[in-house]
Amino acid sequence: MKFTLLKIIAVYSLLLLFPAFLFSQNSVRLSDFYAAGDAAIRGEECFQLTMDRQWSSGSIWYKEAIDLSRSFEMELELMLGRKDRDGADGIVFIFHSERIRLGYAGEGMGFAGLVPSIGIEVDTWENGHLLDPSEDHIAILKNGSVAHFNNLAGPVKIQNVEDGRNHKFKINWDATTQEMSIYLDGSKRLSVREDIVRNIFRGKSEVYWGISSATGRWNNNHEVCLKKLEFDIPVGNLFDDPRVKPKLLKGEIGNLRSVSFPSGRSNILPTSFEELDQLAIFLKQNPDLTIEIGGHTDSSGDRETNRKISQLRADAVAQYLRRKGIPLKRMYTRGYGEDFPIASNATEIGRKRNRRVAIRVFKPLP
Ligand SMILES: [Ca+2]
Ligand SMILES: [Ca+2]
Incomplete structure (x- = not known):
């Protein structure tokens, strides 16, 4: 997909990860x-x-x-x-x-x-x-x-x-x-x-x-x-949090919370539809925005395969949003592979969190 840097700039730069604490492991008391x-x-x-x-x-x-x-x-x-x-x-x-x-x-x-x-x-x-x-x-x-x-x-x-x-x-x-x-x-x-x-x-x-x-x-x-107890907290939908849209508009990266994938695969699961629909609404409400859709994997398997899978995951999200009326020219997809984990790859909960899609919005030059 084409992405013309001349027309738009990144509002803020890389790696302002979205509330990491929401994904952190529970400590046991x-x-x-x-x-x-x-x-x-x-x-x-x-x-x-x-x-x-x-x-x-x-x-x-x-x-x-x-x-x-x-x-x-x-x-x-x-x-x-x-x-x-x-x-x-x-x-x-x-x-x-x-x-x-x-x-x-x-x-x-x-x-x-x-x-x-x-x-x-x-x-x-x-x-x-x-x-x-x-x-x-x-x-x-x-x-x-x-x-x-x-x-x-x-x-x-x-x-x-x-x-x-x-x-x-x-x-x-x-x-x-x-x-x-x-x-x-x-x-x-x-x-x-x-x-x-x-x-x-x-x-x-x-x-x-x-x-x-x-x-x-x-x-x-x-x-x-209970020293090794750990489990996933329901994290809900990215757009349920009122702080999310202002942060996205500032250029922060948002990890979609309901979008995960079976290991090694890139098909979008029905549990992801609601959140992606809200993303489509957000993009329709802000028609001058362009987004980057970044696919990520866990560390299982070889690096190059993971990069390809992560690209397929990002592309799958873009195709879903296109069917919801967002033109492909507003979306840039990129496969980051396994290089930017947000959780430990040592547990299945962590690997599942890493099999994710992150979004970042860009505004046009004034
Ligand atoms: Ca016994
Ligand atoms: Ca018994």
Whole structure:
């Protein structure tokens, strides 16, 4: 596309990145949680969920809802006690429509009875009538049921985890593909593809999340540590923020917030349409502006391929805006490849943020 520098100038120069804090990772504070039952703070970054005595149960709940219409990744550490042969019952990570809840103890692990819900269990006690394997195992459960004839995925057997150690536990939710993947100690153990928002939460994408545990006749000390917790905050639409238009008019770079891409691809997702439509309205309201549309990638793959993909991403946005009535001569596209990340490429949340499109407006010379 043609871009005539003689006709227009950049109002301000490069790299005035848009509010970076909106994209920054969360820092974890234990005060961000409510505790129920026997749950109690233990040290700087851990909660004890149950004591190693009979019929103990506890759960913690994050105070803010999380939006399942957006992708996220959470990583934390679970400690499932030291008693292997006679230890019970396990820990469940829960998404639920309400917060500060505690389900049934014993085999219910503080999850049983919570509806609607999704639960990812790390179960250390075999309950034959629930079809539990005799080994420690993981499964993705739904609607407060801990029975495996009723679950979404699993059970998958794992090594003995009642070893007194902290075990890394990670949940990755890709809202685009609706795939939830569970990792334990660095390995992917199971996943499920499910329209969770529609099929479980009746269309409501904002849910609460917490972690529960319980003991029964047999017991263990269960803890959760949060030092590596990180997840995506819903950042909404660039144009929902009243400060955005003045900043754009000053020449600052705006990273579109709803425009992301599957890895290695350049097709525009329906979740991006609303924000791009608002960009088109903004350009129609300011007919003398020209914009640069800059495509970016994460650092996966080779540099030259990434540069080409980033160009395709920028071009895809320009074509979308053209269909909304913005002439191509008002748009200059450029593929920046992987060279200008706004987040760490070490996590999937960070890589997703980097697969983005940034815009910058130019005014004509007076
Ligand atoms: Ca069990
Ligand atoms: Ca065990």
